[in-house]
Amino acid sequence: MQRNKLRPPAVPLIVNDPYLSIWSMADTLTDQPTKHWTGKVQALSGLIAIDGQAYRFMGSKPNHFELNVPNMEQIDLQVLPTRTIYTFEAAGVRLELTFLTPLLPHNLELMSRPVSYLDFSLSSTDQQSHKVQLYLDISPALCVDHPMQEVVWGRHRIAGQEVLWMGSKDQAMLKRSGDDLRIEWGYLYATPLETAGTSSVFASSLAAQTHFAKTGDLLDQDDTDMPKQPGNRPGAPVAAWLIEVGNVSETPQAKAFLLAYDDYYSIEYFQRKLKPYWRKDGANAASLIRLAINDYKDIKETCEAYDEELTQDLKTAGGNVYVSLGSLAFRQCIAAHKLVVDGDGEALFFSKENYSNGCMGTVDITYPSSPFFLLFNPDLLKAQVTPILDYVRSGRWPFPFAPHDIGRYPIANGQFYGGGENSEIDQMPVEECGNMLILVAALYKAKSDQSFLERYWQILSNWADYLLAKGLDPENQLCTDDFAGHMAHNVNLSLKALLGIAAYAQLCDAIGETQKAQEIRAQVQHMTKQ
Template sequence: MKTNIRPPAIPLVTVDPYFSVWSMADRLSDDFTRHWTGKRNAMTGLIIIDGTPYRFAGRVEPNAENYYAEPKAMKQQEVQLTPLSSTYCYEESGVRLQMRFTTPLLMDNLELLSRPASYVQLSVCSVDDKPHNVRIYFDVTAEWCVDSSDQLVVWQQHEEGQLVVLEMSHEEQAYLNRSGDDLRIDWGQFYLAVEKSPEMRTYLASAEIRKQFVRKDEIVPGLKGDMPQAVRDHQPVMACTWDCGEVGAAEVSNLFVLAYDDVYAIEYFGDKLQAYWKKSGTTALGMIGDAFAEYPDLIKKCTAFDQKLWADGVRSGGEKYAELLVLAYRQAIAAHKLVTDSDGKLLFMSKECYSNGCIATVDVSYPSIPLFLLYNPELVKAMMRPIFKYAASDAWPFEFAPHDVGQYPIANGQVYSENALEGQMPVEECGNMLIMAAAVCLTDGHADFATEQGELLSIWADYLLEYGLDPENQLCTDDFAGHLARNANLSVKAIMGVASYSLLKGMMGHSAEAERYKKAAEEMAIKWEELARDQDHYKLAFGQDGTWSLKYNLIWDILFDTHIFDEAIIQKEVSWYLKKQDKYGIPMDSRAAYTKADWLVWAASLASGREDFVSLIEPLWDALNETPDRVPFSDWYDTNTARQMNFQHRSVVGGIYIKLLKDTWALVGKKAL
């Protein structure tokens, strides 16, 4: 597989919202690596070939205020992305270097999915039939374990069997000490681990060690002064040097593991929860040892998964669609944290990144679920459990579903709009929860999960029956566009929420109730068509002639095979979308020239023909390929300029998998239907 897209940012180490580091440049040597928020979480890679130094990652001088003659950047030949790996290939002075970043986020193994360990493999060989003397340097900075560079860090080194493990951490270990969006973790321990060998040396040092390596000076180990030290003052690094010796045509490799033990991951209604990987008592050093021991087998599994997903994506929507799937995969997962509650039930807690930092947001989970329905539906249930728990408590005062359960990583109750009624999304969240419940139960082939929450689902379905067809002035998931009364697309969601409840009642064996809700949904759909019709398309809002919007919520009528809406409605909408495209995609609606990437792909997936689907999604590929905004996959952007409007690193890009889900369900069928 060969990807051709120029990603706006390239995933390197992608585990969870705190442990997620990217390259936001074309070449890994153009800039320091950065946390998804944009703050520097630096790594530096240097190589000396026959006495001449080159950079292949980051820079030597950490302080931009000081002049330093950086060594020449090694020539980067290409960067290749797969769902689980990003691989940089370099050639210089007769030597080929490959740097492969792999985070093995395989969803059929939840302990592995939760494991906060990411691989960096360096491989080197000669390509000109001559031997070359090669030495390599690699480091990561203390920036990875603090929120701001004025914070103080401490460090130590461990020897664990055949491993050398370097460790850094913030001096003050105040677990779960704050919540918010533009924040980085400042508790727990950050690790760099390598296998012992005569050729490998490890250092806890100042970033000055980079200059010593480049100048071929004697490397002085250790940090000047006592612990603790401020990151910005001394630029502490965990570093390794690898003396490759004389390198010939045979490739030689070495493996590094970057890991992070956050000790406590989430506060959940007063309980401090540890990450899922710790549930059996595994220690951080034990986890790192497992990562090394399992690497040969894991890399084979990762390669097999990458190849299958690529083939499935190409078959479903072509190579550009497959590239969108590749770019979305690690980001969608890394915007979550996997934990269990006090009863051992799985919780998959999203962070509403680059927005307000809400945790377990319903209308962030809803667009993300196609990815997780495909690869592990248990994760969809794990997204929904916090909402069910909160909605059933005395703390939630409303008859509709909540928006969230807090602000990451504190999940002690909704924070959105300070619970003011006028700031809620009543139809939105009820519809989302009902549709998600139906989707996961259809995937299971039974309704056990929904049966556990029968009372809440019934309340929410009846709420939609009463208020969903012609929604009052309120917010929906696209809250950045403001309040809107009589929202036609929101009405579709309400109708599909009622249809979803009909499906659930049918799976529960309540045929009369199932028929009642199905008939209600069909009657609502007939009224919807009358209210929304506007010649050759359907309106943004009832009563607003000359307006339009993406009716992305219609996709569930196709996926569920419910036929609540007349097929001609969907065909008419797709024809309209094809006529309304800007250079970089279809606007979300007639109010502004911007769109949401997830909704664009959902709308495109309404198309019955592959050609129309490809025509509708290729401008999204162009937007990512050409945007000047070098940030992790932004789902909200301008359709004329490809500029980021806001949002990055959000789990909603999992929604891009909806076409693959549609095709997969069409092939295998839903177990319950």
């Protein structure tokens, strides 16, 4: 497998969906604290003791940390479709740290699990045996939008082992929508996969890391003074673990750890709260964690094989640079969405515009990302266009053209962009009609689902009629390049309209309206000549 020499602007660590999304935005994993994609600190920290000497391998040191704890040397980084692999060395020990998130688009239940794994592989590089201990801590900032919100914490017994949890005190579930926001409800869970030789504590990051660096051990008492704010000094405690690795030789020793986040309900969809897809058959946090522990070996092997096959395909298509870019894009593309289940068991897949305005289900975002989902699983494209079509079919959408979006993440109660449902000002009529017709035609080619076409046929026909009337010489309006402002006579929109109408002709053939298909094609040819 080709090793990735690209320096990513941000390295994916725990990247599942728009809220559970932790990255390293630095040259090495120890240069800065880990962060949410918005740039807000959501700290994961890691230390290692080698023969009694502490080193840092993840995160930057806490404020007022006075001990001299050197960083391990980061000697390699690989970013693969489902895994990010760091390699460090210090004092005769090599540490290979793998962040694994099984975003496998062909397996919706597994892809939707809000679970990531940290896999530690340790070996000696100098033919000597070394005593090794690992320290890991997680900040409760992962559970709140901003560090002045109060958090609580505790322990559960799940799958025969102790699992630490943290969450916001107020649990403001689906109370706000926006762009530069982080989750403020639900609970984070974390545990080593094997608890033998492990211990845990809730304590301030400064105190816990200082004690480990001095003694190779954890503090012996939890902080029980809650709630607290992560941003206040000394702040809310981190959840910290000690993993006794023991004597490390040339034969690698492996340890694994999981982090999960249960948000209970993920999306509000026309005043109904929708569960994440993994909860569709009655699963809960305890069953999720039990599955994540029991399935780890199979998941790891599956992801390794998947990465091998996909990176080879990428290399064949475009060489090593394409491997690097494609591997980065793979997780970015999937994790900019949230997979939920509707009341009838149907999967719905909502995108989020990140650092644009937070719109969700945006049609001119679905359009350029559609080749990814058509290749890896067309059902995920169906799960993106269905909410838009159902929105129009409900009668709420008052205009003859397609909507731009279905809300502002995570609240999908109707279009947010431009004039919303109230005005034609700042809409994208030709853009979105063309996009939707092309998307549905591509989806039909992939799945041949005639019942899907029949369900929405009148809507699709209305959009085709709109393009026939308005698409040849578009009026003054926005297109997907809305940063350019309103434009009349936009030739790009004219082309989009022609392609949309031609796609509709294909759909007419698919539904058995061959005469209409011929007539539509003749109109497209006439319009093209103009």
